[in-house]
Amino acid sequence: MEHDVDRDVYLGDLPSGVSEDEVERILDRRVFAMPHRGTVIGGEEFDRLDPADPDERSLLIQGEHPEFQQYLADSTWQGEIDGMNPRFHLTMHEVIANQLWADEPPEVWRAAKRLREQGMARHDVLHELARVMAEHMRPTLTRGEPFDEDSYRGALADL
Template sequence: MFTPSQHDVRRFFCETYRKVEAGEILTPLEAIARDWIVQHPEYAGDLASVDEALAADYSVERGRSNPFLHLSMHLSIAEQISIDQPPGIRAAFLGLAQRLGSEHNAQHEMMECLGEMIWQSQRSGLPPDGASYVECVRKR
């Protein structure tokens, strides 16, 4: 399993942003990341400098959302949808996107469910409950 560090993730998104700005060829994963970066122009300043990104503090106390976490969640959810894992997540996403009229907004709603599932798993010490995650998305 690939487990990138916080710095690896920040470097990945900054490098993808740099390549997009320079018009360079992207890897398939970078192309998916680009699609989400483009939909979040408010993060351009956070992605423009690797050194600043590595030093940035997005702790709750600072009152600022973490653009790297947000973009990572978009990537994770896109992958889940593409392989329908956990089973049923693709159909739940499509239903939510249709109800909201936006795939992007549907992903933002899914982030709440994904965060809840991860929090419950960490709190209980049990594996993530994919079925409850899918059900949460369906209920949105």
């Protein structure tokens, strides 16, 4: 698969000796996780962010959600927009992007590829993956139960 991206940015952490086929698979996954290097947040342009850096990837994710930016700029704002907490929403995007970037667990990327192959748009795929993650995080967040990774992996396999 051809990608018109700075390969060093997306692949700079790979050890030598990785096959070209594996490099292309990793590149496809990471570009899917974060295809952009630039964004605009609050009118400020960020044109050369590093998607390999989790903090900069977070900014890129925020830039993908301009509808939330005015609320996020106010650190005291609490609330929901259309029944959704913007901070939680972006956190879920970050969790999924980080899982995709690291390929851990690999079921996240497998599910993403299946949904993408069914014609689902990238952002919708990320929302579906985040929905599954949020469902499996709920017992941890609300009752302090340990995260059930096996159940999470199974739910991803079922997507």
